[in-house]
Amino acid sequence: QKEVEQDPGPLSVPEGAIVSLNCTYSNSAFQYFMWYRQYSRKGPELLMYTYSSGNKEDGRFTAQVDKSSKYISLFIRDSQPSDSATYLCAMITSYGKLTFGQGTILTVHP
Amino acid sequence: NAGVTQTPKFQVLKTGQSMTLQCAQDMNHNSMYWYRQDPGMGLRLIYYSASEGTTDKGEVPNGYNVSRLNKREFSLRLESAAPSQTSVYFCASSAPRGMSTDTQYFGPGTRLTVL
Numbered sequence: 541q542k543e544v545e546q547d548p549g550p551l552s553v554p555e556g557a558i559v560s561l562n563c564t565y566s567n568s569a570f571q572y573f574m575w576y577r578q579y580s581r582k583g584p585e586l587l588m589y590t591y592s593s594g595n596k597e598d599g600r601f602t603a604q605v606d607k608s609s610k611y612i613s614l615f616i617r618d619s620q621p622s623d624s625a626t627y628l629c630a631m632i633t634s635y636g637k638l639t640f641g642q643g644t645i646l647t648v649h650p
Numbered sequence: 651n652a653g654v655t656q657t658p659k660f661q662v663l664k665t666g667q668s669m670t671l672q673c674a675q676d677m678n679h680n681s682m683y684w685y686r687q688d689p690g691m692g693l694r695l696i697y698y699s700a701s702e703g704t705t706d707k708g709e710v711p712n713g714y715n716v717s718r719l720n721k722r723e724f725s726l727r728l729e730s731a732a733p734s735q736t737s738v739y740f741c742a743s744s745a746p747r748g749m750s751t752d753t754q755y756f757g758p759g760t761r762l763t764v765l
Binding site for chain 2: 546548582583585586589628638640642
């Protein structure tokens with residue numbers, strides 16, 4: 541079983557929809573949680589970062605962490621075609637081990 | 651400030667050939683990493699260098715070697731390329747622990763095909 545599980549999709553939504561991307565994990569040592577966005581033929585770029593349970597909002601993006609359930613989510617409100625990309629969750633333990641999810645391919649169509 | 655740069659962008663090799671992928675960062679980061687990305691597998695760590703002069707194996711090191719040439723540069727070498735090494739290779743760097751969130755900054759990638 542992988543330490544981090546992420547549904548690869550693909551996920552296709554109409555413009556303006558609310559998108560929910562999710563990851564589950566099994567390692568209780570994960571302390572820091574991130575979401576990266578990767579456009580086609582580009583390197584991943586950090587989108588959101590959080591280290592505590594609860595919600596963190598940045599514009600149209602909300603990162604949610606539930607450590608008790610070992611579950612993290614990224615919500616995208618009012619999705620735009622420019623949000624079409626692969627979204628990767630990533631987690632770090634307190635001793636620096638970083639693990640990525642497989643990535644979810646998102647397409648927002650006009 | 652170019653961030654993380656990688657060369658070449660594309661490469662086609664024949665089985666058994668060797669090559670070196672180059673990576674450089676201008677953010678004064680201590681730590682540097684090499685990943686490969688394959689469909690359905692996400693990003694897998696090949697090697698990393700926590701600081702100049704040190705390198706350590708990651709999840710999938712077999713068939714690769716690395717050199718941390720100086721603080722800025724971290725190269726990945728394939729001594730005898732195999733078709734299983736066909737992949738997209740990403741270099742990344744991060745600041746020292748305690749100074750930031752260990753956020754990794756990625757280069758644009760090298761697309762390697764081994765025939």
